[in-house]
Amino acid sequence: MITPRYLPLPSIDDIAVAILKNFYERIDYKIIPECRIWIGSHSGDNGYGRRVPLIKINSINYSTTRIIYYHHYKVNPGPLVVCHNCYPNSDNPSCVNPKHLWLGTQSDNLLDYFAKGGQPSFGNQQVSDDQVREIRLAYANGEKIMNLSRKYDLSRWTINKIVHRKTFKHID
Numbered sequence: 001m002i003t004p005r006y007l008p009l010p011s012i013d014d015i016a017v018a019i020l021k022n023f024y025e026r027i028d029y030k031i032i033p034e035c036r037i038w039i040g041s042h043s044g045d046n047g048y049g050r051r052v053p054l055i056k057i058n059s060i061n062y063s064t065t066r067i068i069y070y071h072h073y074k075v076n077p078g079p080l081v082v083c084h085n086c087y088p089n090s091d092n093p094s095c096v097n098p099k100h101l102w103l104g105t106q107s108d109n110l111l112d113y114f115a116k117g118g119q120p121s122f123g124n125q126q127v128s129d130d131q132v133r134e135i136r137l138a139y140a141n142g143e144k145i146m147n148l149s150r151k152y153d154l155s156r157w158t159i160n161k162i163v164h165r166k167t168f169k170h171i172d
């Protein structure tokens with residue numbers, strides 16, 4: 001399967017039509033101030049692998065961040081990677097606010113990730129000990145799993161395991 005990153009993008013006109021039709025109702029503006037969180041479909045919603053926000057245009061799923069970057073800046077990302085800078089929030093791969101997107105190479109993306117304190121990944125989704133505590137506390141205070149999934153950009157499956165202490169058992 002071709003990953004959304006390497007798919008040639010549709011024309012700027014097709015993108016404009018798709019964005020008018022089914023873009024804005026799939027954005028949550030409130031859950032993280034300044035970020036625009038994509039609440040449409042994602043790859044990796046089965047709980048495995050990286051979650052990439054997806055938008056369907058002419059029956060093909062594209063990375064929503066690549067589409068919105070092209071739409072907003074009129075620059076086709078081509079072989080480059082659309083990276084995030086959601087400062088002062090932590091970077092959220094589901095954020096599609098064009099002001100939080102920048103174009104880099106894959107190595108820029110990795111350098112940026114490590115510069116911001118990211119840890120090497122071995123196929124698991126990234127979640128810090130502090131985030132595990134925050135997620136459990138929010139859940140205990142009645143926050144819904146779906147909202148936690150959006151806020152932390154983790155699948156519902158992953159959040160469910162965290163709050164029920166099936167994972168991260170070592171964290172109190």
Ligand SMILES: [Zn+2]
Pocket residue numbers: 034035036085086089092095096097100
């Ligand atoms: Zn953002």
